[in-house]
Amino acid sequence: MAVSLKDIAKKAGVHVSTVSKALSDNAEINIDTKRKIKKIADELNYVPNYRAQALVNQKTKTIGVVVPYLNNFYYSELTQAIKDGIQEDYRVSLYSKDNIEEEFKHIKAFKSGEVDGAVFVWAFLEHIDEFKELGKQIPLVFIGNHQVELTKAGSIVRCDLQEGGYQLTKHIIELGHKKIGYIGNEFQRYQGFLQAMKEFKIPINNDFLFLGPYDLFEAGLNIGKEIIELSEKPTGIVCINDEVAIGAASTLIKEGFKIPEDISIGGNDNTDFSKYYNPPLTSVRISKKKVGLKAAEIIKNKLNDDIPENQLIIYPPQLIKRESTAVFEN
Amino acid sequence: MAVSLKDIAKKAGVHVSTVSKALSDNAEINIDTKRKIKKIADELNYVPNYRAQALVNQKTKTIGVVVPYLNNFYYSELTQAIKDGIQEDYRVSLYSKDNIEEEFKHIKAFKSGEVDGAVFVWAFLEHIDEFKELGKQIPLVFIGNHQVELTKAGSIVRCDLQEGGYQLTKHIIELGHKKIGYIGNEFQRYQGFLQAMKEFKIPINNDFLFLGPYDLFEAGLNIGKEIIELSEKPTGIVCINDEVAIGAASTLIKEGFKIPEDISIGGNDNTDFSKYYNPPLTSVRISKKKVGLKAAEIIKNKLNDDIPENQLIIYPPQLIKRESTAVFEN
DNA sequence: AATAAAAACGAAAACGTTTGAGATTTTAAT
DNA sequence: ATTAAAATCTCAAACGTTTTCGTTTTTATT
Numbered sequence: 001m002a003v004s005l006k007d008i009a010k011k012a013g014v015h016v017s018t019v020s021k022a023l024s025d026n027a028e029i030n031i032d033t034k035r036k037i038k039k040i041a042d043e044l045n046y047v048p049n050y051r052a053q054a055l056v057n058q059k060t061k062t063i064g065v066v067v068p069y070l071n072n073f074y075y076s077e078l079t080q081a082i083k084d085g086i087q088e089d090y091r092v093s094l095y096s097k098d099n100i101e102e103e104f105k106h107i108k109a110f111k112s113g114e115v116d117g118a119v120f121v122w123a124f125l126e127h128i129d130e131f132k133e134l135g136k137q138i139p140l141v142f143i144g145n146h147q148v149e150l151t152k153a154g155s156i157v158r159c160d161l162q163e164g165g166y167q168l169t170k171h172i173i174e175l176g177h178k179k180i181g182y183i184g185n186e187f188q189r190y191q192g193f194l195q196a197m198k199e200f201k202i203p204i205n206n207d208f209l210f211l212g213p214y215d216l217f218e219a220g221l222n223i224g225k226e227i228i229e230l231s232e233k234p235t236g237i238v239c240i241n242d243e244v245a246i247g248a249a250s251t252l253i254k255e256g257f258k259i260p261e262d263i264s265i266g267g268n269d270n271t272d273f274s275k276y277y278n279p280p281l282t283s284v285r286i287s288k289k290k291v292g293l294k295a296a297e298i299i300k301n302k303l304n305d306d307i308p309e310n311q312l313i314i315y316p317p318q319l320i321k322r323e324s325t326a327v328f329e330n
Numbered sequence: 331m332a333v334s335l336k337d338i339a340k341k342a343g344v345h346v347s348t349v350s351k352a353l354s355d356n357a358e359i360n361i362d363t364k365r366k367i368k369k370i371a372d373e374l375n376y377v378p379n380y381r382a383q384a385l386v387n388q389k390t391k392t393i394g395v396v397v398p399y400l401n402n403f404y405y406s407e408l409t410q411a412i413k414d415g416i417q418e419d420y421r422v423s424l425y426s427k428d429n430i431e432e433e434f435k436h437i438k439a440f441k442s443g444e445v446d447g448a449v450f451v452w453a454f455l456e457h458i459d460e461f462k463e464l465g466k467q468i469p470l471v472f473i474g475n476h477q478v479e480l481t482k483a484g485s486i487v488r489c490d491l492q493e494g495g496y497q498l499t500k501h502i503i504e505l506g507h508k509k510i511g512y513i514g515n516e517f518q519r520y521q522g523f524l525q526a527m528k529e530f531k532i533p534i535n536n537d538f539l540f541l542g543p544y545d546l547f548e549a550g551l552n553i554g555k556e557i558i559e560l561s562e563k564p565t566g567i568v569c570i571n572d573e574v575a576i577g578a579a580s581t582l583i584k585e586g587f588k589i590p591e592d593i594s595i596g597g598n599d600n601t602d603f604s605k606y607y608n609p610p611l612t613s614v615r616i617s618k619k620k621v622g623l624k625a626a627e628i629i630k631n632k633l634n635d636d637i638p639e640n641q642l643i644i645y646p647p648q649l650i651k652r653e654s655t656a657v658f659e660n
Numbered sequence: 661a662a663t664a665a666a667a668a669c670g671a672a673a674a675c676g677t678t679t680g681a682g683a684t685t686t687t688a689a690t
Numbered sequence: 691a692t693t694a695a696a697a698t699c700t701c702a703a704a705c706g707t708t709t710t711c712g713t714t715t716t717t718a719t720t
Contacts (some may be wrong), residue, residue: 002467004677005676014700015699016700017699017700017701021699024678028699029698030699048442049675050444051675053677055676055704055706057677057678058381070407070409070413071406071410076402077400077401080426083424083426091425091444096414111332113381249608250608276579277580278608280580344670346670347669348668348670350706350707351708363668379705379707381705382675382705383706383707384675385677385706386708387707388675
């Protein structure tokens with residue numbers, strides 16, 4: 001069906017290897033022969049067979065990107081950034097994972113050589129041994145993970161989420177709030193929250209803590225309902241991300257609460273829409289773009305045999321104060 | 331490095347072909363031999379070489395998905411849906427395109443056999459000839475496009491955007507608005523807008539028309555500023571999508587306008603966050619999930635040689651009335 | 661016990677490239 | 691004109707599978 005080197009060779013009256021070399025501008029082929037061969041290739045609309053090239057070159061020219069899912073601003077922006085950094089030189093294969101087993105499946109697939117390198121977003125630490133093994137075969141980059149152990153398998157690129165959680169909490173404390181809640185379960189950010197609370201000696205009320213795998217609008221919406229039920233309510237809330245913050249805000253607003261007058265709410269990730277929300281959402285910016293591009297850069301460098309040692313790169317977060325947080329007026 | 335069939339064969343004292351057959355449970359291999367070979371393969375941690383399989387089977391087990399970009403709810407939700415429909419059986423390679431040339435590059439790459447099938451989201455009609463050619467090689471699905479001509483190259487799955495634009499406009503008209511604006515440039519939706527305006531004999535004021543490639547928050551924000559500058563302002567605005575609607579709303583709200591009391595705004599796509607916005611955004615639901623899953627299903631069916639004819643599938647839209655649109659009070 | 665049939669395995673080609681070594685031709689140097 | 695060197699091309703192996711066909715061994719049939 002598709003035209004191959006053989007077809008060109010036949011038409012040009014030369015050997016396949018000559019054609020191959022001519023098309024790759026090999027110096028040992030006569031310039032006239034090259035011209036002739038290229039012309040025929042053009043006429044026949046020749047495109048090299050990807051599968052054959054992959055086999056003989058031992059490369060698929062593909063980078064695998066394993067990400068939980070896409071319909072979430074944090075992940076989609078990050079994924080886009082990784083892609084932007086890679087697309088010129090490599091194809092990007094996308095793999096989502098709802099659970100540990102799916103990630104394991106992908107690791108195994110990668111061992112079969114279907115990608116030249118891989119980026120894991122929030123990898124499961126349970127796979128540390130598999131990662132170490134895979135890391136010997138192809139370059140790996142982990143995004144988000146804070147476990148230094150992973151540098152034995154690949155490089156790590158992340159933002160300082162603890163510092164982000166700390167800054168946001170501190171900001172709310174400095175606005176005069178004493179009754180502060182937390183929604184979500186990301187370890188580092190929660191540590192930052194605790195750090196600030198401890199530093200400023202703010203007592204922690206367990207009723208204000210909603211620790212769980214909450215990261216969607218709907219989760220925020222539901223927690224908002226729970227907050228409304230509380231007899232004593234927090235006046236400031238630190239949310240694991242912007243979706244949860246907006247989900248919670250939407251419930252509170254619907255029930256007549258004013259933000260920030262009645263309750264201050266802060267998000268995380270500074271996703272695109274946070275500044276367009278009503279009110280514009282205070283959030284912690286983590287450079288998804290920088291992180292994604294850096295991950296791409298590291299992978300590409302490793303594939304070019306530069307910088308063989310694994311790196312650990314941490315970007316600082318930045319608190320973006322907007323109008324969803326305000327001074328606590330008694 | 332990686333262990334191959336040859337390694338297993340050597341250890342088992344049999345021929346490679348025997349190993350290959352044994353591992354694929356071919357009936358002509360003795361059950362004991364199979365057991366023995368499988369055990370050795372297990373011990374050696376064998377995984378079949380993807381690249382070799384791709385070459386000999388003439389299949390990459392990969393579907394290419396070409397989408398403008400990801401950091402936009404419409405595209406990311408759609409892409410996720412396509413992936414969900416495909417992932418079990420095929421890998422998903424993602425290709426973004428900022429412009430025509432990039433799409434052309436992808437088409438050419440697909441001709442080289444790097445994917446077994448492809449989904450194009452909002453394909454450029456300029457490539458119709460290339461699509462027809464590629465369509466002979468691998469199954470194609472186009473999402474969003476309304477040009478029937480494309481069915482000569484592949485199947486089309488889309489929502490009835492004109493009907494959506496019509497319904498939304500009609501809804502705003504029926505709320506009593508006479509001064510109605512439009513932001514965006516999608517052909518079908520704009521046709522729906524015009525259709526409703528004509529049907530209800532509402533005069534069109536060119537000052538209220540903002541026709542351009544606007545589909546991001548920021549574009550909406552900027553148009554919002556332009557609207558504020560107008561001496562006579564529209565009281566109802568139909569937006570090409572939710573991002574533009576929210577961008578425009580954010581400016582208007584910032585400048586003291588009340589939504590919907592002063593201006594009604596309607597979006598399109600019914601993206602996840604529209605119902606969480608303040609106020610919750612009236613929007614037109616188009617089933618990104620249904621569309622994505624259907625596209626996946628069609629591709630898979632074609633690869634299984636079922637339903638060889640190209641299809642044209644159109645899903646109806648659904649107007650979701652929320653609180654960003656209200657009766658026009660003079 | 662002889663023959664046919666079935667079962668189990670091996671040999672080799674094929675997929676379409678790339679690449680290093682070898683063969684041939686041309687050019688340069690004496 | 692002879693030889694060396696350079697240029698140009700061909701050969702063949704290799705990448706790691708799958709698969710068809712052929713060969714050998716085992717089992718069944720009379």
